[in-house]
Amino acid sequence: EAQVTQNPRYLITVTGKKLTVTCSQNMNHEYMSWYRQDPGLGLRQIYYSMNVEVTDKGDVPEGYKVSRKEKRNFPLILESPSPNQTSLYFCASSPQTGSGYTFGSGTRLTVV
């Protein structure tokens, strides 16, 4: 089944403790992206990647890192999480052109 898989689905962590949210897609998509969703703010893009080893900042990249060492994986790294990074995170992928994103099921992160 074609899908984007994020893990974990839920995570509670403490301020400053490094964490990684994994994202994997099995559709051979070139384009991958991370979004955070917050009430009243909609979806905001954190980072995106047009292909392997090509990553770019989105609208809210501060406090996040990403890597794209292989086509299928696009992990999101929070080196030193803070409470303002408490949010619902979505990974998405698409072919380079057209047909829109396929989204993962989301990761609800709480930083205390």
Added chain:
Amino acid sequence: GEDVEQSLFLSVREGDSSVINCTYTDSSSTYLYWYKQEPGAGLQLLTYIFSNMDMKQDQRLTVLLNKKDKHLSLRIADTQTGDSAIYFCAERDDKIIFGKGTRLHILP
């Protein structure tokens, strides 16, 4: 900069038609999308329209595009309780820009 605007809430009676509206700013957008997000779930692509089209129909869904006014709408015929969700409009040129979403509430 690029922006996508949509109203935040819409209430519709079950069985009526729902019309969700969206405006966008980037005239070079090549694709425009409608996504649906049900509670606790990710976004699901409902339908999309190429920028050179005026209308697209898919069962109960009708998408209308007015390029001159940069206006996109989604009509859901015979709205049902399962249509209760947040609907996101999005445009794509080199990357996808999302609106803040319209929460559709179904009245009995």
